[in-house]
Amino acid sequence: MSTPPAPSVINPDIPPPPRPVISTPSGDRPLSPTSTAGAPNKRSRVVSDDAMNVDITSPSASAPILISTAPSGLPVNKVQVLTSPQNTTTPVETVDASIHTPSNTSGKGKAVAFDVPERRPSPDGNAAAIKSAPSRYYAAAYLRDAPDAFKIKFTTNRSMCDEVDCSLSRYSSYGARARCDGSGDNKKILVFFNDQHDFTDCISSPRADLLNLAFSHYSPADAKLSDEMKSLFVTDIPLFLTVTQVRQAFSRYGTVIKCKLTPRKHYYNGHIQFSSADAITQFNDIWAIICLGNSLRVCPASFSKSQRDSRREHVAILAGIPKNIKEADLLEIATHVNAKTLNVPLSISSYKPKPYVYLNFSLFESLEAAKEMTVAFRGKGLTWHPPNEAQTLCHVCGCPGCSPSVCNPRPTRKVDDRLNKLYSRFNAGPRHGRQDSRQSRDNSTSRSRSRSNSRSRNNNSSSSRSNNNNNTSNTSRPNTSQNNNRNNTNTNNHRNNENSSGSTQPPHKPHSVNSTSPTQVERCQISHQPGINRVSD
Structure with missing residues (x-):
């Protein structure tokens, strides 16, 4: 189909x-x-x-x-x-x-152009219909004025702050958590409120639920200004100095209540606070202090930027100083040229002093007068240079345009390898550098370790022996008299049997003095030996 x-x-x-x-x-x-x-x-x-x-x-x-x-x-x-x-x-x-x-009708659809919106200017706050500027009302309770019962009951900052929070949380405008600030007599508990009515109610009378702790008005801006009037800014502090050393250096000028160091490049910047503002007035004329031979630049914290910059405006360099020289060695030169401060910079790679020093002057006339003077240090003449020539100075001799490799080349020493082999073989010859001293120190350390290890082994072995002797004596101590009688009887029987049989066997050696009495197992073995009659007790 x-x-x-x-x-x-x-x-x-x-x-x-x-x-x-x-x-x-x-x-x-x-x-x-x-x-x-x-x-x-x-x-x-x-x-x-x-x-x-x-x-x-x-x-x-x-x-x-x-x-x-x-x-x-x-x-x-x-x-x-x-x-x-x-x-x-x-x-x-x-x-x-x-x-x-x-x-896009050009560039075959590849180039895309975006419209950048124009930045609109910010609206004028003064012309705004609603202007909001909430205020905070601060209160402080100084522990130096706190009752003794409060200090005894609450011994830590956390416990004090937690108790204050529990007490003041009944105010709806109470701010964040309470915090402790300061130390010593200046230690205080700080709180704040967003409503003036709650703030007034808090500072009006002592708090009965806080063991009569009293709060008073506190202004952070006024406290900051007060701290600045009692504080110093310190620069050019070497990194090898500690907080304790810096604090002790400034304690010569007053009571230091705060010392803080902050790293900046290869130096420290410090903040020093004294107990009173009277200690700061003397630093209006003091530009630097000496701490362990090092010069520390100081400046009151209340100075403006123009005042701080004026202390670094007139500067000159005195080059050619020997190696490993600190500022304390150059104080006599600074006094004669009327310099306010001096500073020998440290190399950032080796952290060793460079062969020149910066000198700061208060006036331009003092700077020009110092340049007219000829200066020598330990019989070596020094040269004056502007601060912009510091990069052209040699870090070995301090002369301008001198190459360190040409200035102080490292001498090549010819050493006979045969002598080195002999020295290393017999451990003789001169000791040069730190390597030999380190090796000798390591060898002596290894010897002392081996001695200590051998001593510890001997002590352990002697202690184990004494423990074994004690354990043996403890086990054989009961029925000592009966055991001794048995041993004596067995020994006499053994000798009699030997004499009667006329055997030529060597005589039986007596036991050593240090040997312990035989245990129960040994006594059983001796009693079952042939030729030995067991004596009944």
């Missing part, structure tokens, strides 16, 4: 489109076994442009048609194909049609 061929179109009134032209594949690629060169191939079908470019948007456009996608002779799946009209737009216009791409 043969199946009739299926129609190529659904609507018979519409003429079918022209059949597509079948082209053979290029090259020597073979076709299917049953196909020939003129037969259609499924993999190489080409659809003509006339069948695709059908305008369906215009009124005169034909209705969509169904075309066959399979060769003739096979079952056909009828699929509705909507043909689109010809589009004459350029590729750039096609890219611009996307909703995710901004319009």
Whole structure:
């Protein structure tokens, strides 16, 4: 039974489109076994442009048609194909049609230009309709005025702050947690309120629930200003100085209640606070102090920036000083040239003093007068230089334009290897450098360790022996008299048996003095030996 061929179109009134032209594949690629060169191939079908470019948007456009996608002779799946009209737009216009791409008609859609919004000026706060500036009202309770009962009951900062929080939390405007600030007589408990009525109620009378602890008004701005009037800024503190050493150096000028060091580059910056502002007035004329031979620059914390800069305005360099010289060695020169402070910089690599010193002057006239003087240190003449020539000075001799390799080259020493071998073999010859001393120190340390180890072993062995002897004596201690009698009787019987038998065996050796008495197991073995009669108790 043969199946009739299926129609190529659904609507018979519409003429079918022209059949597509079948082209053979290029090259020597073979076709299917049953196909020939003129037969259609499924993999190489080409659809003509006339069948695709059908305008369906215009009124005169034909209705969509169904075309066959399979060769003739096979079952056909009828699929509705909507043909689109010809589009004459350029590729750039096609890219611009996307909703995710901004319009761009140049650069083939690659260059995208974004509009940068203009920054609007901030609105004027003075012209605002609503102006809010909440205030905080601070209160402080100084522990130097606190009752003794409060100090005895609450001995730590945490316990005091927790108790204050529990007491003041009944106020709705009470701020964050209470905190302790200061030390010594200046130690206090700080709290704050957001409402003035609650603040006034808190400081009006002592708190009965806090063992009559009294709060008073406290201003952070006034406290900061008061601390500045009693504080110093210290610079050029070497890193090998400690807080204790710096604190002791400034204790010569008053009672120091705070000393803090902060690293900055290869020096420390310090903050020193005295108990009173009277100690700061003397530093209006003192620009530096000496601490363990090192010069520390000082400046009152209340000085403005212009006042601080004026102390570094007139500077000169005095170069050519020997190695390992500190500022304390140059105080006589600083006094004669009327310098207010001096500082020998330290190398950031070796942290050794450089061969020049900075001298600061209070006036320009004093600087010019100092440059006219000739200065010598330990018989060596020194030279004056402006501060901008510090980079051209040699870090070995301090002369300008001198290379360290040419200035002080390291001498080459010729050493005979044969002598070194002999010295190392017999541990003889001179000792040079720290390496030999370190080796000898290591050898002596190893010897002492070996000696201590041998001593500890001997002590352990002697202690173990003594413990064993004690344990043996303890086990054999009961019925000592009976055991001794048994041993003596057994020994006499053994000797009598030997004499009667006339044997040529060597005589029995007596036990050593240090030997202990035999245990119960040994006594049993001796009693069961042949030739020994057991004596009843």
